[in-house]
Amino acid sequence: METTATAPGRASTKAVPPAPDMLVPATSTLDPFAAELRFTSAHRAHRDAHPALREAACLAVQLPETLAPIEDGDLVAGRLAPRLCGFTPDEWGADISLGYHVLPRLVDEALTTGAVSAERRAEVEEMLAYWRRERTAALVRAAYPPALAEDLPSDAWMGEPGIAFPLYRLCGGTVHNARLVGLGLPGLRDEVAARRARGGVDLDLLAGFDQALDLLEEAARRYQDQALRLAASAGPARRTELEAMAETLGLVCERAPESYREAVQLFWLYQLCGDIRNYGRLDVTLGPLLAHDLDAGVLSDDEALRLTQSLWRLMAARLTRVHNRVVVGGVGRPDPAAADRFALLAIEASRTVLEAEPQLSLRLHAGQDPLLLERGLDAIGAGRTFPILYNDDVNVPAAAAAMGVGLEEAEQYVPYGCGELVLEGRSFATPSGVINLLKALEAALFHGECQRTGRRLGPDLGGLETYRTFDELWTAYAGQVDHLVRRLAEQERLEYDVCAREFSALYLSLLYDGCLERGRAFHDGGLELLAGTLETYGNTNTADSLLAIRRLVFERAEVPAEDLLAALRTDFAGAEPLRGLLLAQPKYGNDDDEADEMLVRVHEHVCEQARAQAARVGLASYLVVVINNSANTLMGAHTGASADGRHDGTPMANGNAPTGGADTCGLTARMNSVVRPSPAIHAGAVQNLSLSRELFRDRRDVVEALLSVYFARGGSQLMVTVTGRGELEAALAHPDEYRHVFVRVGGFSARFVDLPEDVQREIVERTLY
Amino acid sequence: MEGTVFDVQRFAVHDGPGIRTTVFLKGCPLRCGWCHNAESWHRRPQLAVRTGLCPGCEECRDATPGATARLPHRSRCPALRVIGRVTTAGAVIEEVLRDRDYYAASGGGLTLSGGEPLTQPAFTESLLRLAGEAGVNTCLDTSGFASEQTVLRMVGLVDLWLYDVKATGEQDHRSLTGVGPGRILANLERLLVLGERVRLRVPLLPGVNDTHEHLQHVAAIAARHPELDGVDVFPYHSWGVAKAAEVGATLPYADLPSVTPEAASDLVSRLHRLGCTRAQLG
Numbered sequence A: 001m002e003t004t005a006t007a008p009g010r011a012s013t014k015a016v017p018p019a020p021d022m023l024v025p026a027t028s029t030l031d032p033f034a035a036e037l038r039f040t041s042a043h044r045a046h047r048d049a050h051p052a053l054r055e056a057a058c059l060a061v062q063l064p065e066t067l068a069p070i071e072d073g074d075l076v077a078g079r080l081a082p083r084l085c086g087f088t089p090d091e092w093g094a095d096i097s098l099g100y101h102v103l104p105r106l107v108d109e110a111l112t113t114g115a116v117s118a119e120r121r122a123e124v125e126e127m128l129a130y131w132r133r134e135r136t137a138a139l140v141r142a143a144y145p146p147a148l149a150e151d152l153p154s155d156a157w158m159g160e161p162g163i164a165f166p167l168y169r170l171c172g173g174t175v176h177n178a179r180l181v182g183l184g185l186p187g188l189r190d191e192v193a194a195r196r197a198r199g200g201v202d203l204d205l206l207a208g209f210d211q212a213l214d215l216l217e218e219a220a221r222r223y224q225d226q227a228l229r230l231a232a233s234a235g236p237a238r239r240t241e242l243e244a245m246a247e248t249l250g251l252v253c254e255r256a257p258e259s260y261r262e263a264v265q266l267f268w269l270y271q272l273c274g275d276i277r278n279y280g281r282l283d284v285t286l287g288p289l290l291a292h293d294l295d296a297g298v299l300s301d302d303e304a305l306r307l308t309q310s311l312w313r314l315m316a317a318r319l320t321r322v323h324n325r326v327v328v329g330g331v332g333r334p335d336p337a338a339a340d341r342f343a344l345l346a347i348e349a350s351r352t353v354l355e356a357e358p359q360l361s362l363r364l365h366a367g368q369d370p371l372l373l374e375r376g377l378d379a380i381g382a383g384r385t386f387p388i389l390y391n392d393d394v395n396v397p398a399a400a401a402a403m404g405v406g407l408e409e410a411e412q413y414v415p416y417g418c419g420e421l422v423l424e425g426r427s428f429a430t431p432s433g434v435i436n437l438l439k440a441l442e443a444a445l446f447h448g449e450c451q452r453t454g455r456r457l458g459p460d461l462g463g464l465e466t467y468r469t470f471d472e473l474w475t476a477y478a479g480q481v482d483h484l485v486r487r488l489a490e491q492e493r494l495e496y497d498v499c500a501r502e503f504s505a506l507y508l509s510l511l512y513d514g515c516l517e518r519g520r521a522f523h524d525g526g527l528e529l530l531a532g533t534l535e536t537y538g539n540t541n542t543a544d545s546l547l548a549i550r551r552l553v554f555e556r557a558e559v560p561a562e563d564l565l566a567a568l569r570t571d572f573a574g575a576e577p578l579r580g581l582l583l584a585q586p587k588y589g590n591d592d593d594e595a596d597e598m599l600v601r602v603h604e605h606v607c608e609q610a611r612a613q614a615a616r617v618g619l620a621s622y623l624v625v626v627i628n629n630s631a632n633t634l635m636g637a638h639t640g641a642s643a644d645g646r647h648d649g650t651p652m653a654n655g656n657a658p659t660g661g662a663d664t665c666g667l668t669a670r671m672n673s674v675v676r677p678s679p680a681i682h683a684g685a686v687q688n689l690s691l692s693r694e695l696f697r698d699r700r701d702v703v704e705a706l707l708s709v710y711f712a713r714g715g716s717q718l719m720v721t722v723t724g725r726g727e728l729e730a731a732l733a734h735p736d737e738y739r740h741v742f743v744r745v746g747g748f749s750a751r752f753v754d755l756p757e758d759v760q761r762e763i764v765e766r767t768l769y
Numbered sequence B: 001m002e003g004t005v006f007d008v009q010r011f012a013v014h015d016g017p018g019i020r021t022t023v024f025l026k027g028c029p030l031r032c033g034w035c036h037n038a039e040s041w042h043r044r045p046q047l048a049v050r051t052g053l054c055p056g057c058e059e060c061r062d063a064t065p066g067a068t069a070r071l072p073h074r075s076r077c078p079a080l081r082v083i084g085r086v087t088t089a090g091a092v093i094e095e096v097l098r099d100r101d102y103y104a105a106s107g108g109g110l111t112l113s114g115g116e117p118l119t120q121p122a123f124t125e126s127l128l129r130l131a132g133e134a135g136v137n138t139c140l141d142t143s144g145f146a147s148e149q150t151v152l153r154m155v156g157l158v159d160l161w162l163y164d165v166k167a168t169g170e171q172d173h174r175s176l177t178g179v180g181p182g183r184i185l186a187n188l189e190r191l192l193v194l195g196e197r198v199r200l201r202v203p204l205l206p207g208v209n210d211t212h213e214h215l216q217h218v219a220a221i222a223a224r225h226p227e228l229d230g231v232d233v234f235p236y237h238s239w240g241v242a243k244a245a246e247v248g249a250t251l252p253y254a255d256l257p258s259v260t261p262e263a264a265s266d267l268v269s270r271l272h273r274l275g276c277t278r279a280q281l282g
């Protein structure tokens, strides 16, 4: 989930003077709205056209505007510039921005800071009014049936108390890039033509595909021209680079890639045109041509690394924070030897490019070349937080079971974003809903009301003082959750349906299995495995709270319900001893059966409830994801004090991890706990592990043993941060001196000092081993 | 078999090889001035009072730090904590065995520490025996201050002895630890003669026990016994001071700062120069 503004305004525009045919980002031109107004006109003019044609018409305006100039040092062409309105199948920026969208805050900013004529101002106001109605997210919201609108009244998941919120985005598209590289632009055009020739197909959609490919080619040609122009005035070394780039850009228009350079260039431009942010198994996509070039002596090791590093920097420049996934390693790759060569190159690029993205993810399996893990650990040990480790031996069968597919199909699982799993080119599962389980427990304790504001969160199913048994409390909690999970599943299906009427997601649909054959957009019947995911938060705090209540209020009757409710309402004011007692109850993360079983119960309940919705709403699967970003902090801010001893408004535990500081029994105890919740009923859960720099440096044998046992015992995934607590504390105090420190916050890596202070504090609180 | 345990630390990586679980036993006859576990001294469970955590409930107002009588059954006051619990060897081993996969993969196992584990000989023996039967590697972290008979009871049950050498000379040893060195050194020799695997642990406090004579003595033991598994130096750190106060104990070196990393390598170098090249930071 994009929890922080993608800050379109920050995409860099430095270094190269704008070429006449490469429009500079709107915010820096004299007329900051010209492009947006043209985009709006294109959309308006095609309001009643086929969604594929409307999308293509809008992209025809957008792409020349947003594909930003080549910068100094780039070896691959393709950057994205900011925009004030536009199209993306995903989301863009901090505003609700699915599909066709506008970013009102940035428009306001541009209106107040720029010298804008009265006439232009009126046009912009009119444009804003148009988009308030026509933006895709508003259309999704407007399509809610009354019951859905009543149960999901707010979209402000970061800013308001609530149990469940919809998100607006078709996020996580991970296409068949190997097919792109195998066929190239001409091959893809041929496939579209062949499909047309066979007949019985939506010709408008195919026309949209053709236009999308034309736009891609035009983009390549514009970059080719720019590269040649830059080359003319560059020094000798840079000239050679730019000429090579220009030649490559010409070649990708004419043939399927025949070199690593061409493959990288085509891959990258395609992702930018389609605003695709997760790249899937790049070792499968790029490995064969890399191996070919290295063996044929076309490319030296050093050149290959520099190209890859450039690609890595371009990925980082997208500032997605939570996307930019590159997956390497694992079973189910057609040419593992070639793929491994790319995997090693990717690890080296991640070790040497000091950026928070891409999120390199390494799949591991028994029998894999041990060098991959060894190099991966070197990069992690150097403080890079990448690669993130995935265990195929667990994930393949788990994905097969959760998604209801065969093992062979499940071998193509890839993580995207913060750690949701999909099948590359085969399934799509946007996480378009969030549920805060701890807030649901709050509603169950306080008659369906928010304990901080008294606002209604859900139906009144009772209050702690009315339940005679723990089972009654559980039933009320489950009642609050179940109802909203059903609603979020309905919302997800509805979102796909509304989007299908609005756009065809041309670049995604073209490279998703079955879409061209069926002649349907991926979300409009093209993709067999159109699925959904639901982000759950507060799982750990909910389980620990439920256990504390069960023990103290029901089993031992040691704490009267009224006392507990009063303490929670007042954030334990004057009730520190009671809080101490709550804190002293068993907590998840200590290899304590009672605590771990409660977590498993909470986990299984919400996972099964979600799973059960798929058939009802018409999705291939609807699965929980227990990922994290900073939503645990943001939603925690609107969640009252809880019975695990957590204070009002403070962060909830991260993902499925134990509450920071509550796992007091040692790392192995924690590792034993976190493998308890089954991975076979959800679509991804993340585990963060902070290890001290010293341990990694001096006791690598111990670290390796720790990981191997964790994976052998069923650990599915692990993100390792190597750092020292002292270092983090110092970074808090002197941010300027610690810009090199990177940490993982659930789903993404970030420069520690760039994080909000409360998130920084929470990370320092997390146990470091 | 029952005994008193005051802490169980899993993923211990500094108390012997591999990934280990360290079980801390209560009770110690020594009074080392630098002790970092002074809450272990008394054999029985004790009250620890952390006045800083008092929320104003007054429950801790009359509490005596270190008291062993009338311990609160279950205190609600976060300032009060009972150190030590009476438990069975079987229950401890059950917890220890939860990490057996990690021991197997890393060459780790169980470490008994304290306190002085040999003050609870039957319990210690029982823990070692149960671990051994389960195929778990064992280390015993000891000051060596026990009767020969007690030490001999453990022979064959301990895979690796972590054996302290704290000071040199009757006078120094007595003033720094409260007991003389005779029995300790005799037990050490006895173990080595019996072919037990032993690693020396050398706590060093600059200006207190890092005398030339003491370092020379350590180096001499190491030279005499090439079969020693190794020599680990533990430079002083002051983390134990606050804990000691919570149980009413005072440590004489409360004001001594923790040894800096540079000074720590210095201590090791001094041993190297005396010919004890196996010395390393523990």
Ligand code: SF4
Residues within 6 Å of the ligand: B028, B029, B030, B031, B032, B034, B035, B036, B037, B038, B040, B114, B115, B116, B143
């Ligand atoms: S022998 Fe160990 S536990 Fe006993 S007083 Fe000395 S340092 Fe403390």
